Amino acid sequence: MADPIYQFKIKELIPLEIFETNISYTNSSLFMSLSIILVSLLLLVSIKKKSLVPSRLQSVSEIFYEFIANMVSDNIGDKGHKFFPLIFTLFTFLLFGNMLGMLPYSFTFTSHIIVTFVLAMFVFLLVTLLGIFIHGFKFFGLFVPKGVPMVMLPLMIPIEIISYLSRPISLSVRLFANMMAGHTMLKIFAGFIVPLGIFGIAPLMVDVALTALEVLIAFLQAYVFTILTCLYLNEAINLH
């Protein structure tokens, strides 16, 4: 039986090295490139005609646009307009990365902790710096929950700080773990199909069902990552 972890293996496609650091073009890089090419092509082609009454194809980009625009305006408000391109990019990048990973023999770059961690860290640093830039020292009032008795504060403030600092970890692990677990499970069940012979129909059915679930999760995790980014940005901008 094939190793279910093998699918996450990074393979060098084009060896590359700068400043004695290996930055080879790998299968992960390939699927990142594919994601951005596919999403760009899809949106560019669908918005090409710019018709007043949208065709089905044009509705695709408009639905993407309005989905993210609503998310930004609902969670951040008017001030979130500046971050719309970032949120849009984040969502489409993650969604296409996750969805491309659903194709057999493909690679899921979001199943690597380093990728999700870098993205989460980027969001975390952006939110923190933005908060300090906008509100100055007041931003740290975020760690003092409202309506809590003074006696509780010595306990609550460290908890709040820890939960704030663990945001990049929870954000990155949530996405990475979901993608990795799902793909591993698919692979494990797929590994049973051929050895079981005629009874292999059972794990096959499970795999079909799991694939449907994974498609849902692929969308859901991209959505969760994006909406949490929105919520964090909202805290930094509007400081509840």
Added chain:
Amino acid sequence: MPQLEIATYPSQIFWLVVSFVTLYLIMSRIIIPRISSVIKNREDEIKNNIYASEKIYKETKIINDELDKVREDTETEAREIINSLKETTNKKISQNYNVLKEKLEKKLQKNEQEILKNKKKVLKEINAISLNLSDEILKKISIKNKKKNKIKLIINKNLKEIKNDINQ
């Protein structure tokens, strides 16, 4: 576990940053402006159409008001014309009536005068004629003069009575 192979991290981070920045640039510079322009155009078009329909509605209202005004004006004008025509016709009728009345009265007077004249003439002549007639009758029946005078007196008396009757 391939996720923990730290040797692959620099490459993944590098290509992630490259891909993400590329996608961000494509989205923010090309795709998002295009989609938002399409949506904005549609909203503008809808707004313009609503504005235009409101304008047309207002114009229709103005035209309707004008129409109503014109109708009212025409009605009052027509009423005035009818009234003035009535008045002039009434005037003419009364004028003609008066003229006719005068003419009739004149004619009546003239006729009455003529009648009166004829009456006088007749009354004047009636004496002589009746006397002549009595004479003739008396001649034929040959009555004596004495009686003649008596008869004449009776005739005159009767004549007077007749005259009085006529005059009355």
